[in-house]
Amino acid sequence: MSFNPGSVIESILFAAGDSVSRKELADILDMSEEEITKEIERLSDFYRENDRGLKVICLEDEYQLCTAEQNYRYVQALAEPRRKQSLSPAALETLSIVAYHQPVTRGSIEYIRGVNSDGPVSRLLERGLIEEGGRLEAPGRPILYVTTQEFLRSFGLSSLSDLPEIETGIGAQISVDTIVMDEEHLEEPFAEEELSRETNVSEELETNQVNE
Amino acid sequence: MSFNPGSVIESILFAAGDSVSRKELADILDMSEEEITKEIERLSDFYRENDRGLKVICLEDEYQLCTAEQNYRYVQALAEPRRKQSLSPAALETLSIVAYHQPVTRGSIEYIRGVNSDGPVSRLLERGLIEEGGRLEAPGRPILYVTTQEFLRSFGLSSLSDLPEIETGIGAQISVDTIVMDEEHLEEPFAEEELSRETNVSEELETNQVNE
């Protein structure tokens, strides 16, 4: 494999876990400091253009790798592992469908949502919010899904009959909002525009903390 | 900017600096564990295809970031010099026994090796390649040893299932551990009889050591 300065710098900065001076990088890679500067710029561009989770920061004439700020809150979640995680809009949609149409097959869920729902279904199974409730007597005997007791507990319902009635002609259109969660469940959905905003605010937050 | 799971995983693994379980990633990203597995594969491919300086390693069901080996000599220039200290044949033998028979007691190790193994066991404990993994529910409640994540990392294994199956040829493979620990092995023809004999031999060995 040919010598790839960007790759080498990435390895060095990663392993260092701290800032490394331009001079030191120049020495190790046997390149001039100007060349190092260019390589760093190239690496930064690469990270940005490919939407990587890393970022190079420059501190005087030292460089350091850090996590990209748009992923701030996920990294933060690492420090608080017991935090109750919110469900994604996809998972909430899927859960609504199971709640209102149970027992229901994966096929029906996908028909209603109009997209493949393997991910959300597995996620809900893992979280114990839905479970298998038998098989449909039809070709292939597809699994039927039902909500669990854990579902009732999590959403503060004492029974499925506590679910609000939905007056839509077509039973298919169930909006996420119809299942109103406890406030703690009102976690942020990862809407596209939301996320980009988040970036700004994270920066803002950090700035604030520094200033305080 | 849209939600990019690969980027988020990269940030998390970077910040963690240690292995992070698939489950924890699934919780933080609100994705199923299968989806996480796929994202990890995608990230690995991305690193390889773009000749990055990083690499994702899998340790059972945990993931960790490390530097790519092709940049080894550059990173070495920065880091503290690493000694490449080989393990003695005795330590390698002992490590093999722990790897294949875990959880395993010192008594069983000695029975299989036929010699006192205090030295190699301590050495492996010091190097962090094995660790205590509970006690055997038997008289004296002897310590059970298991291999560590460091063992997998050092030997470049993703999982204990990466250890090759060792062919021994004809005959029932009877060892202390398989008989004592796994009940399924008790189905082997001479199992019960063996058990009583082996117990005697182990005891003999231990008595010997005490006398020394």
Add this chain to the structure above:
Amino acid sequence: MEENQLSVKLEVFEGPLELLLHLLKKNKVSIYDIPIVKITAQYMEYLDAYQKFDMEVSSEFLLLAAELLFIKSKMLLPRHEEEEEDDPRRDLVSRLEEYQKIKKAAEFLKDHEFAGHYNFFKKPDLIEKKAPDYSEQAFDLDRLLSAFAVILDKTQRKEPPPKTSFSGIVGHEKVSVTSRANYIKKRLAKERRVTFEALFEEIKTRPALVATFLALLEMMKLEIVFVDTSGDEIIITKLRDGEITNEF
């Protein structure tokens, strides 16, 4: 000379089982067919050689010697046909089998001993806990309410009567709190931090003002925004994304 070579070899053995395997290999016999008389004799020779050179023979070697002698004596005794299955060597064979297996495994590990040597790892980052708990922070509701009163007062002067109760207005003009929450979110996305006064500046009608204020309070409660009443100005910043789904 001959004996010297022998002693050098002796030192290399990890244990009695390795010595035994060595003897079997030298005699080109399988572990499943141990010529016990011959092997026992050779084994004893080795131990004698040890002692001759005043080298310490560990108890394990002696233990196996005893075992070999025991097996030998058992095999020399006349046996009944049906007892064939109970070969006195069986126990030893299974141990040798297991030991061989371990030797092979050790070879595999030896080959991979430095597989991970070329990867470097990073120390964990110190991830700050969400240091300030905004909900717990001293918050001056009175100050916020009086600030809002000032804004309402200003609008009232601009806007002619009739006056109605807040809830009536909200209901009547159909200004939803959710839509006002979205308005606040948009402002925060654009400006990052907004002063309380600036937030209400462009709002012209009382129903919208009240709904916006309610939305702000709700977003504070849900920790979507942080309202800082400690400084000269009341500053609103966003804490996280979030929706207000329930109308009230």
